[in-house]
Amino acid sequence: MKDEGRNPTGSFKDRASSVVVARAREIGAEIVVTASTGNAGAALAGMSAAIGQKAIIFAPKTAPQAKIAQLLVYGAKVILVDGNYDSAFDLTIEAANEFGWYCRNTGYNPFTAEGKKTAALEIWEQICLNLPNDSRPLNVFVSVGDGNIISGIHKGFKDLLALGWLKTMPRIFGIQSDKSAAVANAYFAGNETIIPISARTIADSISVDLPRDGVRAVRAAVETSGAYITVSDEEIIAGIAEIGKYGIFAEPAGSTAFVGLKKALATKVITAEDPVVVINTGNGLKDVRAAMMSVHEAPVIEPTMASLKKFLEKNK
Amino acid sequence: MKDEGRNPTGSFKDRASSVVVARAREIGAEIVVTASTGNAGAALAGMSAAIGQKAIIFAPKTAPQAKIAQLLVYGAKVILVDGNYDSAFDLTIEAANEFGWYCRNTGYNPFTAEGKKTAALEIWEQICLNLPNDSRPLNVFVSVGDGNIISGIHKGFKDLLALGWLKTMPRIFGIQSDKSAAVANAYFAGNETIIPISARTIADSISVDLPRDGVRAVRAAVETSGAYITVSDEEIIAGIAEIGKYGIFAEPAGSTAFVGLKKALATKVITAEDPVVVINTGNGLKDVRAAMMSVHEAPVIEPTMASLKKFLEKNK
Numbered sequence: 001m002k003d004e005g006r007n008p009t010g011s012f013k014d015r016a017s018s019v020v021v022a023r024a025r026e027i028g029a030e031i032v033v034t035a036s037t038g039n040a041g042a043a044l045a046g047m048s049a050a051i052g053q054k055a056i057i058f059a060p061k062t063a064p065q066a067k068i069a070q071l072l073v074y075g076a077k078v079i080l081v082d083g084n085y086d087s088a089f090d091l092t093i094e095a096a097n098e099f100g101w102y103c104r105n106t107g108y109n110p111f112t113a114e115g116k117k118t119a120a121l122e123i124w125e126q127i128c129l130n131l132p133n134d135s136r137p138l139n140v141f142v143s144v145g146d147g148n149i150i151s152g153i154h155k156g157f158k159d160l161l162a163l164g165w166l167k168t169m170p171r172i173f174g175i176q177s178d179k180s181a182a183v184a185n186a187y188f189a190g191n192e193t194i195i196p197i198s199a200r201t202i203a204d205s206i207s208v209d210l211p212r213d214g215v216r217a218v219r220a221a222v223e224t225s226g227a228y229i230t231v232s233d234e235e236i237i238a239g240i241a242e243i244g245k246y247g248i249f250a251e252p253a254g255s256t257a258f259v260g261l262k263k264a265l266a267t268k269v270i271t272a273e274d275p276v277v278v279i280n281t282g283n284g285l286k287d288v289r290a291a292m293m294s295v296h297e298a299p300v301i302e303p304t305m306a307s308l309k310k311f312l313e314k315n316k
Numbered sequence: 317m318k319d320e321g322r323n324p325t326g327s328f329k330d331r332a333s334s335v336v337v338a339r340a341r342e343i344g345a346e347i348v349v350t351a352s353t354g355n356a357g358a359a360l361a362g363m364s365a366a367i368g369q370k371a372i373i374f375a376p377k378t379a380p381q382a383k384i385a386q387l388l389v390y391g392a393k394v395i396l397v398d399g400n401y402d403s404a405f406d407l408t409i410e411a412a413n414e415f416g417w418y419c420r421n422t423g424y425n426p427f428t429a430e431g432k433k434t435a436a437l438e439i440w441e442q443i444c445l446n447l448p449n450d451s452r453p454l455n456v457f458v459s460v461g462d463g464n465i466i467s468g469i470h471k472g473f474k475d476l477l478a479l480g481w482l483k484t485m486p487r488i489f490g491i492q493s494d495k496s497a498a499v500a501n502a503y504f505a506g507n508e509t510i511i512p513i514s515a516r517t518i519a520d521s522i523s524v525d526l527p528r529d530g531v532r533a534v535r536a537a538v539e540t541s542g543a544y545i546t547v548s549d550e551e552i553i554a555g556i557a558e559i560g561k562y563g564i565f566a567e568p569a570g571s572t573a574f575v576g577l578k579k580a581l582a583t584k585v586i587t588a589e590d591p592v593v594v595i596n597t598g599n600g601l602k603d604v605r606a607a608m609m610s611v612h613e614a615p616v617i618e619p620t621m622a623s624l625k626k627f628l629e630k631n632k
Binding site: 003007008009010037046047048049050058059061065068069070071072073074075078079080081083087088089091094095098123240241245246247249269272276283284285286288291292294295296298299300302303304305309311 | 319322323324325326362363364365366375377381383385386387388389390391394395396397398399403404406407410411415479556557560561562565570599600601602604607608610611612614615616617618619620621624627
């Protein structure tokens with residue numbers, strides 16, 4: 001498990017935004033702008049705050065409250081749009097072009113993948129280098145929305161392979177909710193034609209109608225002998241509590257990758273002997289509503305030993 | 317700024333719980349139990365999950381939803397009490413005695429302070445060792461509830477001083493909300509008599525009627541030429557957005573320490589030349605409601621350039 005929930009703003013997106021903000025400073029950009037379902041925006045807002053860079057975030061008004069609160073606390077200018085992520089995405093590019101803002105949009109700004117590939121460099125350093133010489137290939141499980149994280153990870157491994165530092169390309173598995181499966185659909189159809197869908201998964205971080213990095217996302221699985229796997233929202237919710245029992249508190253998009261691993265094992269796509277890494281892309285605190293759906297409500301008792309004993313007796 | 321919001325379960329309490337869980341394993345405890353306003357419980361639940369230890373958490377039913385969700389997701393048995401932290405605290409000790417559970421309660425189990433003192437070891441390593449030889453003493457700002465964190469930090473510095481590794485004892489400043497100021501009250505009265513109050517600060521992590529480690533908490537400030545400072549809940553809320561602009565997303569208890577630093581500067585208790593470290597004790601995602609109170613709501617527009625231009629025109 002690679003827990004990206006512990007990054008500075010609590011998600012994988014810090015990898016992308018830190019590189020983009022460094023680039024913005026390099027080119028002297030006055031304002032950086034991004035569309036975001038929440039995590040990319042928080043990452044941009046947090047990284048910008050840390051170096052005093054002005055940032056504007058466009059987010060769908062349906063983004064979880066915790067993510068919106070985080071954007072605002074970091075002092076970014078936040079504009080919610082009465083539409084989905086895709087409409088925010090298009091508006092951001094149009095505005096960036098018209099006003100001369102530096103656009104961070106995922107799958108549009110090439111520096112995001114450069115940031116995200118650092119996860120592959122770390123996986124290589126922390127895991128690949130420690131595998132025995134005769135090991136079967138590593139299997140990497142990651143959830144897919146825009147397709148930029150899986151593409152970035154693939155690029156990192158390709159760089160390492162080209163350098164001769166990585167001996168065996170890991171197999172990369174992209175996991176999508178069956179309610180937001182545009183990339184998986186193309187993979188299953190055996191082509192690279194990304195057909196927009198109407199996404200409505202509870203995993204807001206990977207709820208995307210038109211994946212902007214879809215083609216490279218398909219290739220990440222195809223070229224590494226990985227695969228795409230789709231899972232249901234019910235499985236994603238249940239997965240939050242299952243992965244929690246290992247001490248990892250994941251948001252729905254993180255649970256998605258874990259549930260994908262379970263499915264890959266159940267369908268014998270991999271075996272229990274294969275080395276595996278699951279990437280948790282976001283902190284569970286980002287979406288408490290989803291977390292509450294995955295568990296039973298806690299009982300309430302009077303603060304007395306009599307109440308406690310009565311409760312324990314009833315719940316043996 | 318020492319940002320403890322990035323610890324595994326998002327708060328300073330991970331330091332205490334990791335040591336307590338290791339101790340539980342050492343003595344072969346079947347069940348570890350703690351009272352908690354949320355953070356200590358999450359830390360115990362997360363650390364227990366990581367090693368497969370059974371844990372029971374008693375929390376006041378008024379704890380923020382994010383904190384309760386986190387406890388449940390980690391698979392701990394959670395029992396909410398219809399009372400405050402102090403009533404949960406007493407019930408936990410009584411139950412531990414009766415059922416033979418290992419009790420982690422803060423200020424009761426001596427191993428919590430041993431875990432918390434590791435923050436002092438890190439501050440020494442990361443900051444004290446890098447100060448010039450003729451530096452003025454370091455000033456450490458930390459919020460105080462039960463009094464166990466400030467006591468643990470003091471103990472860490474005392475250990476280092478005894479070893480001869482630390483040359484100058486840092487000044488330790490304890491910050492409390494004026495609505496939960498039992499330790500500060502004793503400090504201001506010039507004695508060590510902790511008189512219970514009726515705590516009702518919005519900073520739930522430091523809302524304590526009877527601080528269980530109050531005496532040592534008073535001494536941490538007195539013996540280091542530090543001080544206690546009280547701040548209002550309005551200042552704590554405003555502080556969340558102020559500290560956010562530096563790229564740190566803090567829960568109210570973390571903002572409390574930051575606001576205390578501001579007050580110490582304003583009242584010339586310290587000067588702008590004094591080296592300072594502020595400890596953020598918890599991740600802002602733990603209490604989104606408080607975060608939302610510290611910022612203005614984000615505007616909503618239609619996802620069109622026309623709407624955006626109209627908005628920007630109005631908000632120049």
